[in-house]
Amino acid sequence: MIDIKYLRENLDEIKANIEKRNSSVDLSELLDIDNRYTVLLQEVEALRAERNLVAGNSKQGKPTDEQIEKGKKIKDELAVKDTELKDLDEKRLSILRSIPNLTHKEVPEGKGDEDNKEIRKVGEPVKIANVLDHLELVKKHDLVDFERGAKVVGAKFYYLKNKLAILEQAVLRYGMDFMIKQGFEFLVTPELAKEEVLMGKGFLPRGPEKQVYYLDGENLALIGTSEITVLGYHMNEVLGAEDLPKKYVAFSHCFRTESGSYGRESYGLYRVHQFSKVEMFAFALPEQSEAIHLEFLAFEEKFWQSLGIPYRVVDCCTGDLGGSDYRRFDIEAWMWGKNEGKGGWGEVTSTSNCIDYQARGLNIRYKSKEGDRGYLHTLNGTVVATPRALIAIMENYQQEDGSIKIPEVLVPYCGFDKI
Numbered sequence: 001m002i003d004i005k006y007l008r009e010n011l012d013e014i015k016a017n018i019e020k021r022n023s024s025v026d027l028s029e030l031l032d033i034d035n036r037y038t039v040l041l042q043e044v045e046a047l048r049a050e051r052n053l054v055a056g057n058s059k060q061g062k063p064t065d066e067q068i069e070k071g072k073k074i075k076d077e078l079a080v081k082d083t084e085l086k087d088l089d090e091k092r093l094s095i096l097r098s099i100p101n102l103t104h105k106e107v108p109e110g111k112g113d114e115d116n117k118e119i120r121k122v123g124e125p126v127k128i129a130n131v132l133d134h135l136e137l138v139k140k141h142d143l144v145d146f147e148r149g150a151k152v153v154g155a156k157f158y159y160l161k162n163k164l165a166i167l168e169q170a171v172l173r174y175g176m177d178f179m180i181k182q183g184f185e186f187l188v189t190p191e192l193a194k195e196e197v198l199m200g201k202g203f204l205p206r207g208p209e210k211q212v213y214y215l216d217g218e219n220l221a222l223i224g225t226s227e228i229t230v231l232g233y234h235m236n237e238v239l240g241a242e243d244l245p246k247k248y249v250a251f252s253h254c255f256r257t258e259s260g261s262y263g264r265e266s267y268g269l270y271r272v273h274q275f276s277k278v279e280m281f282a283f284a285l286p287e288q289s290e291a292i293h294l295e296f297l298a299f300e301e302k303f304w305q306s307l308g309i310p311y312r313v314v315d316c317c318t319g320d321l322g323g324s325d326y327r328r329f330d331i332e333a334w335m336w337g338k339n340e341g342k343g344g345w346g347e348v349t350s351t352s353n354c355i356d357y358q359a360r361g362l363n364i365r366y367k368s369k370e371g372d373r374g375y376l377h378t379l380n381g382t383v384v385a386t387p388r389a390l391i392a393i394m395e396n397y398q399q400e401d402g403s404i405k406i407p408e409v410l411v412p413y414c415g416f417d418k419i
Contacts, residue, residue, distance in 0.1 A: 002357070054067055115317040115320070124310055184249040198221060202323045244285050284378075311331050324354045330349065332347050348388050352381070356378075404419040
């Protein structure tokens with residue numbers, strides 16, 4: 001969430017940033033509400049001070065009828081104004097949450113992912129005569145059942161079967177071990193979260209573009225990423241600056257409705273409603289976050305290099321950033337099933353620096369021994385998410401005879417070296 005004080009003092013910058021981020025926010029309405037809120041807050045504070053004064057005077061002896069009447073009048077007036085103040089604050093926060101984060105000065109400008117800036121490519125796609133996409137490979141080896149998934153749950157749900165189900169567990173466990181060796185603290189998180197945590201993350205969970213499944217009658221939703229639950233881990237806490245950064249790696253299942261994604265590529269397992277993910281997360285001091293962001297990207301690259309998957313790194317443009325992103329890098333793996341079998345790049349990881357945007361929304365602060373205080377910076381990064389990792393492995397490790405080799409680092413986790 002943007003700092004309202006910063007917004008008041010840098011209105012032109014915020015307006016320009018909203019436009020660059022392809023967003024639309026009525027700042028005039030926000031400023032009107034904010035002004036009314038500020039004036040009313042001063043009135044409420046004055047009434048509270050007057051109430052305390054009347055109460056103090058009445059304690060010096062038996063209160064007079066005049067004091068009793070005045071106290072009652074102040075109490076009634078405060079009740080009305082407190083309600084008005086709460087309503088204005090909720091409206092103000094609602095608009096503030098819809099304003100995208102500030103943007104790093106090096107982020108390329110653009111409208112969508114086609115304008116992302118390629119930084120580098122690593123590896124070359126496999127060259128075989130009769131390349132198959134993952135849909136053909138899973139059918140050949142009986143690895144996925146889409147029909148029964150749709151029958152039991154609905155479209156874009158699925159059953160993983162046989163060796164592919166084992167491969168999924170292998171790549172997830174490898175991802176966990178990979179990051180634990182880097183000194184990250186391992187968490188298995190809840191797979192539900194309160195709406196306030198989703199809002200703090202930067203999700204706007206209701207409406208036509210919602211991405212989450214809600215539980216009827218509950219203030220709870222299934223999470224779309226463990227970034228949400230790890231972020232909430234320290235909500236409403238003050239962390240010691242000497243203990244920062246705190247780095248976690250978390251496992252969870254993830255659930256997304258994919259509302260508003262119609263027309264986006266979704267062949268086979270590429271865009272589904274349920275998947276599993278190993279996610280990095282850090283709580284950092286402001287001066288630490290840019291270096292940690294590059295560190296997260298380096299960890300992601302090292303992981304995908306160890307799998308032997310061709311990939312490229314892109315610096316995401318202004319129009320492709322999520323609302324909470326200050327800067328985001330994506331890793332896109334080569335996938336033969338993209339572009340109607342011609343091959344192309346498909347996102348497999350992202351890493352974002354959200355600076356203080358999320359911490360401000362969930363009141364996560366730091367305090368140094370010298371007395372310095374402020375909001376933490378938060379960062380996240382995908383280590384591995386299935387089934388896109390499975391697509392990349394199958395399509396890049398397929399052999400001429402249609403079999404699929406297992407990446408060398410995963411063989412000990414699988415117990416077999418090919419499908």
